[in-house]
Structure formats: structure tokens, C-alpha cells
Amino acid sequence: MADSVAGQVAPPVITHARVLKVALPIVLANATVPILGAVDTAVVGQMGQAAPIGAVGLGAVILTALYWIFGFLRMGTTGLAAQAHGAGHRGEVAALLTRVLMIGAVAGLAVIALQWPLFWGAFRLAPASAEVEEMARAYMQIRVFSAPAMIALYGVTGWLIALERTRAVLVIQVWMNGVNILLDLWFVLGLGWGVEGVAWATFLAEWSGLALGLWFCRAAFRVPAWRDWARVFDRVALARMMAVNTDILIRSLLLQAIFLSFLFLAAGQGDVVLAANQVLLQFLHITAYALDGFAFAAEALVGQAMGARNRAGLRRSAVLASGWGAGSVVLLALAFALAGGMIVDLMTTAEDVRAAARSYLPWMVAAPLLGLAPWMLDGIFIGATRTRDMRNMMAVSFVVYVAAVLVLLPLWGNHGLWLALLISFIARGVTLGLRYPALEAGAGRV
DSSP: OOOOTTSSOOOSSOOHHHHHHHHHHHHHHHHTHHHHHHHHHHHHHTTSOHHHHHHHHHHHHHHHHHHHGGGHHHHHHHHHHHHHHHTTOHHHHHHHHHHHHHHHHHHHHHHHHTHHHHHHHHHHHSOOOHHHHHHHHHHHHHHGGGHHHHHHHHHHHHHHHHTTOHHHHHHHHHHHHHHHHHHHIIIIIITOOHHHHHHHHHHHHHHHHHHHHHHHTGGGGGSGGGGOHHHHTOHHHHHHHHHHHHHHHHHHHHHHHHHHHHHHHHHTTOHHHHHHHHHHHHHHHHHHHHHHHHHHHHHHHHHHHHHTTOHHHHHHHHHHHHHHHHHHHHHHHHHHHHHHHHHHHHHOOOHHHHHHHHHTHHHHHHHHHHHHHHHHHHHHHHHTTOHHHHHHHHHHHHHHHHHHHHHHHHHHHHHHHHHHHHHHHHHHHHHHHHHHHHHHHGGGGO
């Protein structure tokens, strides 16, 4: 069997321990994500003004949305690299890393070059007071210069996940957050740099995160193929990479359209309903953080099995990862049923928002259970690079969601809106599930 880029033979047996070894570091990494936002807010909150808090929040949301466009690089890289690794193609694994770093550099430089029209458009979509906009613009004009690092890091993260090196992903996340927090405290509270201090802290943390990520990938640079330009620019490989990433981008845009329309429709029902839905969406974020680890495990293990043309290994990977995901969502549903009201009370002190959120809480108990299939099948299909099916089934699910909204929102208001969202989960799970037999049948024809 061919060695992997890391210089180790990939374990041939899919076990519970192997699934957990991939999944648990991702769950822990996800758990650190809210901490940084809280510290950023707390640090600028010490300035004693509302505008800096709003500026950092608005600027971070705009840049995150811009970078999110390139999130396909993480998913596409995981599937392609896992398959190459499973097939024992060390050269292709190394060449893939070079490709994603080049894409990150080019895309990041494009964002920097286009920052003025991009920021102008963002502020037209999300208008703020002149003071907040001025501060947010100052924040973004610093942070935007780490765009190449952040976009490239999507690819590096996907590459590491493909090789089951999720502990490295955890270390990168903890390192970036730790550096960011320490520099936040120094630049803002120590040196008095204000909003710009938060931006410089994030800028340095993001570039240091990429540097650490490349260090974790150092074994790839010992394989000559990483700089074999004929291989790196191979037309067939590039065409496949473009097709996979384009499918994922379209799928992700449709998914984002569902959630954005959900928020816009909630806003049309009044401030209290909008606030209640925002609180309850945090339950979905918690579910996503928990399931991501097992979905990522499915991406890596299914991709490797697909590359090795191991149909039995593919099925076992899908079953074991989904089994652990199922256990997680059952626990989450129970937790939301028993402690959901307490969680709502921790998130808001507004009594009217609390009451509204509690009335919609049963949907949050159902959401993890109904979300299991689409989340896990996304991971399975990404690993298998069956992205055309993902794109097409998301399109069907989007149409189902729109139809459900048109029927249910006028009948049941916000309850109908939540039901329409959960129906979209069911549609994604059912449609992808119907395509799974074809995916498994194709495992021997990669």
C-alpha cells in the first residue's frame, strides 16, 4: 500500500475509535468559536461607547460573509484529497495542496483589490450610523489584508481533515483564538488602539494561523510533486476541481438563501418574533457544531474508501459516522426539551422575547433529529465528491421550502415558518438518501 503524504500507512479498518479520532477534535475546535467573538465584544465594550461594539460586530459579519463565499474550498479539498490519499496517490495529494494555496492567494488578492466596491455594497445592504460605519470601515481596511491567509486556510483545513489530522485543525483554531485574545487585550486595553487594535489582533492571528497550518502540512513539501507544475496545472485535475467547487458553491448559496429568507420573513412579523427566532437559531448552531465533527469524519473516511474503491469501507464509514451523529442529536433533542427554557433565559432578559421563544421551542427539539440526515449525507457526498447530486438535491429542497413557506406562513405565521424550514431539512435528507445507492454503487468506478 502506498504511503500517505504524512509518511504513514492509512489504517485499513474503519472503527469507532477511528471515527472519534477524526470527529472529537472538530467538535472541540467548534466549541472555541463563540469565545473569540465574546472577547472581541468585551474588549471594545471597555471603551464605554456603543459605536465601537457595533463597528467590530458589523465589520466582522461583512468580512465573514465575503470569506464564506470561498468556503467551498474547504469541502471540495477534503473530498478530492481524501480520495487521492485513499488511492495512494501521494503526488496528487501534494499537488492539491499547492493548488488550494494558489487559489487562496489569488482569491485573497482579488478581495483586497476590490475592497472599496465590496465594502460600499455591504454598507448599502447593512446601513449603520456614520460613526459606526467609519469605525467599521477602519476595522475592515486592516483585516482585509489577511484575506489570502483566511481563504487559503479553508483549503489547508480541508486538506488536513482529508488525511484525518483533525488534531492539527484543533491546534490551529486554539492557536488563532489564543493569539487573537492576547493581542486584543494588549492592543486595545494596554495600548489604547481601540477598534483598530481588534483588527490588528485578528490580522496577525489569521496570518499566524496559516503559518502554523503550513507547518502541519510540511511533509507534503518533501514530495517533489508539490512543485511539479505540469501536475499542479493538469487540465483534467483542474477541471474536476472546478466542477466540484462550483457545485458546492451553488449548493451553499441556495442553503444560505433559505436561512436569509427565513430571517427576512421573521423580521416581517415584528421585532419580538425576529428576536425570538435569532435566539432559537443558536440552538441550530449548537447542533451544527456537534454534528460537524461526525460529518467531517464521514468526508475523510468515505473519501478515502472511494479513492481505494472499497465499497464495504465506504458503507461502514457512512454507518459508523452517522451512528455517532445520531447519538449526538438524540442527546441534544433531550437537552433542548429539558433545559431549552433555561437556555432561552440565559440568552435574553426580555420577557416578551422569552415568552415567544418558549412557544416555538418544540421546533428546536425536532430540529436536531430532522437535521441528522441532511448534515451526515452532506459529509458523505462531499467525501465521495458527488457534488452534482448535492447541488441538484439542494435545488429541489429549495423549491420545496419556497412552496412550504407560501402555504404555511399565511396559515400559521411563525410556526409555519419554522415548519417550512424543517420541511427543507426533510427534503434534503430524503432526496440525498434516494441518491445514496448510486453513490455506493459508484465506489468501484472512481
